[in-house]
Amino acid sequence: MSALVGTLLSVPPSGFAIIWPATAFLVSTFLIIAPSRWWLCVAAVIPTHFYIAATLQPGAPIPVVVTQIGGNLILALATVVAVQKAVGARVRFDSFSTLVTFILVAGLGVPAVVNSLILAVHLSTGWTHDFWLAWRQWMIAGIFPTITIPPVLVLAANGRLTGQPSASPSPRLELLLLIALLFAFSFEAFGAAANTTSWPALFLAPFPFLIWAAVRLGVGGTSVSLLVLASATIVQALWHHGPFALQSPARDVISLQAFLVTISIPLILLAALMDERRWTAALLRLSEARMNVVASATDTGLWQWDSGTKSLWASDHCREMFGLGAGDGQTPMSFLASVHPLDRQRFEAAIKLALSSTEQLPAQDFRIGNESEARWLQLQVHSELGSDNKMQVSGVFRDVTERVLAHLEAEELRRRLANLKEDERRRIAEELHDSTAQHLVAAKLNLSSLKTRVRAPETRGILALGLKSLHEALMEVRTFSYLLHPPQLGRIGLSGVLRQYVPGFASRTGVTASLRVNPLADLLSAEQQHAILRITQESLSNVHRHARASNVTVAVRCISDVVHLVVSDDGKGIQFNNGRELGERLRLGVGLPGMAARVQQLGGRMDVDRRVRGTTVHVAIPLAYGSGGQVR
Missing domain, CATH: 1.10.287 (Helix Hairpins)
Known part of the structure; x- marks a missing residue:
């Protein structure tokens, strides 16, 4: 049928076809059906083509008919194989790169080679006398149907003719309305009724509908619209109406073919870009939905701040965490309102630093909500400069309550x-x-x-x-x-007890011990003095049991409202390299956590510096002075 249509759309006396859709339909069929069933298509094409040749070309030599049949089949098969090699076994017609490749391979590359071989046989039999004229006629007659018909049939077979799910009726109704309007406007614009001499802009009347199809209905809808435009234009040209019936038949056909090709390629590529955009947007929405589900399931909030556009994106669960709406005008500082007052200053400082520096910041724990229903969140941020030299900040809130x-x-x-x-x-x-x-x-x-x-x-x-x-x-x-x-702690103070205890430790253990203690240590609160004494005792006990040290120093200093206790030895250090030290590890593990608990209870910190030779325990406890300079 498609070969018959191509023959009927030929211009006498040379038989110059306006379009040749036969190869395009074969390509579409081979793209839709499985390769194992291609032979059925070949078996149906051969007798049909012989019948058409006998009916419409009774004087054609057998070699010419055979080469026509074989050439169409070989062209279709070669086109399909080449396209699948270039873009993959499944040609989807849903991306810009796929359409560009298809146009270059199926519309130009493969036909240029196969048509040359067929016409060479025709030239040798005398059926064709002008090789290059016939080659140009075949090429230009095949481009338009090849780049429009396969996308229509393949996408329709996959239920994606309009670029939308087939279950939705709205795009199909929109396509039917577009086809009706486009055919009517095209038929009038390129017909005899329109006064295009006075109003040449009437030729542009169909183009808004074509752009509508490219933007709204994807590659499939655009290809259908182009075929509708071609049908209306060809009908008027065959009736000798419109701009393509003003010169000789050959020139009019070339003008019409050039018109169809030049408008179809950019419109199809535009439609492919729009399909890509819709597909990417759908994937982003799906990815965001999945991310929101995962974030909600793991009690994680995600957000991103673009300082260039001054826009804050936050996942649904993140907005729910902080009670934020979906409105615009929000910044990372919008999170601050939900932060617990005691943690608000620290949280604000972390956000400001993230917005102004690309330095990797440590995780911050803070509370949100009131005191009775407070939840603990952990903030992790990553900042970087974008290509526009604007700060891009990504953050994660994890519930660590x-x-x-x-x-x-x-x-x-x-x-x-x-x-x-x-x-x-x-x-x-x-x-x-x-x-x-x-x-x-x-x-x-x-x-x-x-x-x-x-x-x-x-x-x-x-x-x-x-x-x-x-x-x-x-x-x-x-x-x-x-x-x-020690009962004397309240009577002689911390310095006096240490001056008795440290020499006593040296005499009992044989370890040389030295002490430096600031007299201000006696002004510390009883709780602080007791904690420092116990930490000193535990540290010296660890030195005796584990360090195998010969010298140890104890220093107590009061500097800038902070009391520092430093115990250093020259022993072997804290090393757990084999199972024989398991007993020592367990004994030491009880002492260090106990020391750390005492320090944390007083709001201080404890650092243990483990070296190859020697260990240093450094404790820093903040002080608070009351009236009269007394430490409390």
Whole structure:
């Protein structure tokens, strides 16, 4: 049928076809059906073409008919194979690059080669006398149908003729309305009724409808519109009406073909660009929807600030977190209203720094909501300069309420454990001092009294050894009691207790110890003095148990309303390189968390510097001075 149409649209006497749609229909068929069924199409084409040749070309030699049949089939197959090699096995006609490739390969490249081979056979049989004239006629007659018919049929077969889902009736109704209006305006503009001599702009009447199709209905709708325009124009030209019936038949056909080709290529490419834009927008919407689902499921809020356009994008869950609407005029500072007053200044400083610097900032934890229903969020931001030298800031809010509450609960448990430990030490120290030590003193007095009554030298010697052991036991009990809970801390102050404890540690362990303590340490609160003393004891205990050090220094300084405790040794450092140190690791792991809990309870910080040789524990606790310069 398509070959018959092409033959009927030929201009006598040369048989110059206006368009040749046969190859375009074959290409469409091969693109739609599976390659395993191509032979069915070939089997149907061959007898049909023989019948048309016998009817319309009774004088054509057999070699010419055979080359026409074989040439059309080879051209269609070669076009399909070449296009699929260039753009993929599934030709979708939905991107600019695909349409450009299809036009170059199917409209120009493959026909140029195959037509040359066919016409060479025709030239050798005498059926054609002017090779280049026939080649130009075949080429220009095939371009327009090749670049319009396959997109229409392939997209229609896939349910995407209008670039929209086939389930939606609106685009199809819009296409039908467009076809009717376009045919009417084209038929009038290129017909005899229109006074195009006085009003040449009437020739432009169909173009708004073509642009409408390219923008709204995609490649398929645009191709249909171009075929409608071609139909109306060709009908008027065959009736010798319009601008394409003013010269000789050959010139009029060339003008009409050039007109159709020159308007079809840019319009189809424009439609492809619009399809790409719609497809990209749909993917972005789908991606954003999926991202919103994932963000909501993971309690994560995403946002981005473009300083060039002064626009803030935020995911739905992010806006829900901070109670923001979808209106314009928002900035990253809009989040500030929902931040807890105690964290607002720190949050504002982090946002301002992110908006003005590309420096990578650490994550910030802050609260939103009121005190009774506060939620903890973590802010992570990334800033970079865009191509326009404007700041682009991306941020993530993650709900870390459970983690923070668990951490606070763990800190509270550590604090309670430290207090319980301290209370237990005090109780044991009191028991040792008030009970065990008193029993030892009583036993020592009784032995001393007994010694004065005994005359036998051997017995007196035994009693002397017993008195000596009791004396040593009494001294050890008093030492243990002092180490567990120094009673002099409130009387002689922290500096006095450290001046007793550090030399005592040196004499007991053999480790050379030096002490530097600021007298202002005695003005600290009882809680601070007690914490510093316990941290010093724990640090020196770790030095004795783990460090194998020969020297240790203890320094207590008060600088700029901060008390600093620094304990340094020259031992082997804290190293856990093998399983044999598991016991030491566990013992050390109890001490360091306890020290850290004490420091955090007082609002300070603790750093442990682990080196190949030696370890340094640095504790810094802020001070608050009351009236009279007394530290409180």
